[in-house]
Amino acid sequence: MRLTVISGFLGSGKTTLLRRLLRMSGELRLGVIVNDMSELEVDGDLLRDPENLNEARGNFASIQAGSISGTQRPAFAAVLDAWQGRDDLDHIVIETSGSTHPWPLVEEISQRPGLTLDTFATLIDAKAFMEDFGGGRLIRELSHPQAPLMLAQIQLAGVILLTKTEQLPPPSLQLIATHLSALNPQASLYAVNYGRISPEKLLGTRSFDLEKARQIAAQWPALTENAAQAGELGSTVIDDPRPLYPRRLWTLFRERLGTGIHRSKGFIWLASRDRDVLLWNQAAGSVGMELTAYWKAALVTNPDGKLVPEEIALLQEQLQGAHPVFGDRRCELTVIGPERDRAVFVPELQECFCTDEEIAHWRSGGSFDDPWPKSLLRV
Incomplete structure (x- = not known):
């Protein structure tokens, strides 16, 4: 079974994107895993549907009070174990918390022969990226406390989605695109407003490169679980x-x-x-x-x-x-x-x-x- 990971820093629009994706997926039978680092379940409440998507139907899992790359990794592994042999799901979509480091997720998925990571998509809030990270300059210089986390999410992505682009002028968007291209020249880059994107760009792209991910993880110890900075x-x-x-x-x-x-x-x-x-x-x-x-x-x-x-x-x-x-x-x-x-x-x-x-x-x-x-x- 193939999986899509929807990653991105806090507030980048992951839940909005996933809600729209669910409405546009047609007859595709999707399973959804959503993670929230807080004890308060917000994203799960917004995604759960009493008729079509819920725990009782077995196609929805909400993991909260910790990141699935850290303290809640065992819970994430348990869901993957339970779902990997199923024939009533066509595709699994995973929405990570904003503090999730991607390599432990990739590692967990790759350990299961019945699962294939098809697409790793990272959302970036264009306005926040410009104001807080210099459009990407502070990521490249590793001069921001969250730079290693965002660098990992960007470099492992096969698809990068730039959200809230309507809030910035064209020169700022061009600067962001230049920095993102330098950080990950192979990724497809799309501007997405209010979660509007064709499902074909997120499901079945076969764009994830496991060997590339291994090389990145080896270069950046901060991407591994032991050195994760989510505790900050x-x-x-x-x-x-x-x-x-x-x-x-x-x-x-x-x-x-x-x-x-x-x-x-x-x-x-x-x-x-x-x-x-x-x-x-x-x-x-x-x-x-x-x-x-x-x-x-x-x-x-x-x-x-x-x-x-x-x-x-x-x-x-x-x-x-x-x-x-x-x-x-x-x-x-x-x-x-x-x-x-x-x-x-x-x-x-x-x-x-x-x-x-x-x-x-x-x-x-x-x-x-x-x-x-x-x-x-x-x-």
Whole structure:
């Protein structure tokens, strides 16, 4: 069975790409393994489909709380062992966490005769690559703390996907392309916005070169599991039922984010938008929110008058045991970065939650200063 690995640094757009790939794969029977270094499962929740893609159907595995190139490598190996002999899957797609070093994955897959690594694709956030890595110069000079990791992900790739290119002018994109070509002249390079790419460029390309990967791993000890630098990045999970005050959250991420917080993601709610389940997505200096669902606690009040009594009764049953004030609403976020940066930033993020007085104001129907865009993309 053939496999495709979707790699890339934190926030490069791997989950967005995979979600679109799943919709466009037609009759191809795909198995999906997704990895999240945090204990909080975000990517798995976004990809899991109760009808077509889930653990019960045996075509989906979510591995979290560690990288599959490090502490969760045994869990990854166990999934590969269980899936390698199956005839009900045509292709396996693996989405790595942003901190995953590629060589241990390649090594694990190559040890199994029933599996063939077909395509290794690496996504690169063009805007972050330009701002944080000098368009690739700091990677080539190895003068950035994450340079060995990104170098490994780039050099082992047969396909490189440059995302968020619409945020940069043509000269910057040309500079990035020049550096990437120097780092990996054999790779196919595509610009991809919002995950739009033909499945044929990721599935069945036969572009992965195992011998080349072995040579790279031998040249760079940092690519091996023993020398992996994933420990430099850690995660902190915030789980709180209270709403976030929209203006304080805006100010924190727009003015006090700092370069050390590489990534934060999860599901939140704002005091000004207590109906919306919001997908929070921050990568480097890019911050966004998307509407993903509605809270049951908001729907049970039947604000639009569209629910029949039976539907309201079902929602009330589902809310039994929920928080007496907030219902099923809660904020679940993971913040990723070095420990020293998280130690400063996370307490400031926790101060963005509403105080008792502000919660009382919310319960009384009060308004809140909300600078976030009024119209949000629906996931």
